[in-house]
Amino acid sequence: MPDVQRKSIVLQYVKLADQGNPAFLELFAEDIQFYFPKMGIANGIEDIKKLVEGDPSFKSITHDYAYFNYKIQGDTIVVEGTSSGVTSNGKEWRAGVTQTGRFCNVFEIRDFKIQRLFIYLDPDYEN
Numbered sequence: 001m002p003d004v005q006r007k008s009i010v011l012q013y014v015k016l017a018d019q020g021n022p023a024f025l026e027l028f029a030e031d032i033q034f035y036f037p038k039m040g041i042a043n044g045i046e047d048i049k050k051l052v053e054g055d056p057s058f059k060s061i062t063h064d065y066a067y068f069n070y071k072i073q074g075d076t077i078v079v080e081g082t083s084s085g086v087t088s089n090g091k092e093w094r095a096g097v098t099q100t101g102r103f104c105n106v107f108e109i110r111d112f113k114i115q116r117l118f119i120y121l122d123p124d125y126e127n
Contacts, residue, residue, distance in 0.1 A: 003072045006109045010070075010077055013107075013114060014063050025049070029113040037123040057123075061085035064095070075115070077107045100124065 009027060016024035025045055028034075034042040034051070042048045062084055069080040082095030082102055095101030100122050108116035 001075075001110070001112065003077075005112070006072065006075075006077050006107075007070060009109055009112065009114065010079055010105075010107055011065060011068075013117075014065065018062055027114050028117075029111075029115045032114060033116045033118075035118040037119070037121060057088055059086040059088050059090070075108050075110050077109060079105045079107065 013024050013027050016027075025048065028045055028048070031044055032042075032048065034048050036051065039051050042051045064082045064084075067081060071078040071080075080103070084092075084094035084101055086092050092098075093100045103119065103121040105120065106116070106118045107114055
């Protein structure tokens, strides 16, 4: 699988997630391993659905796609970037303006599916 296709899957995932479109789940392998700070690790799509449904942290979020920094080695893609948005309680953030909004995600993509996604960021958007 060429690197350009892996990058395309990453970008598709981020755009769907920003839209709040649950179709991003279709990009995941059935046995995906997923990590998000303060939520822990989910194993499989059904666990991810429970995690996402149980935590309405964001009212809106937008990632700055044009400025993503990609590092690719084999099936692993590390994406560093920035975001802005509004928490569910109305607090706004913007990378470079507030203390939050920078992230680093580690994807493993094989057979056109995301096998593993670990999201690293400061989860305290409300501080």
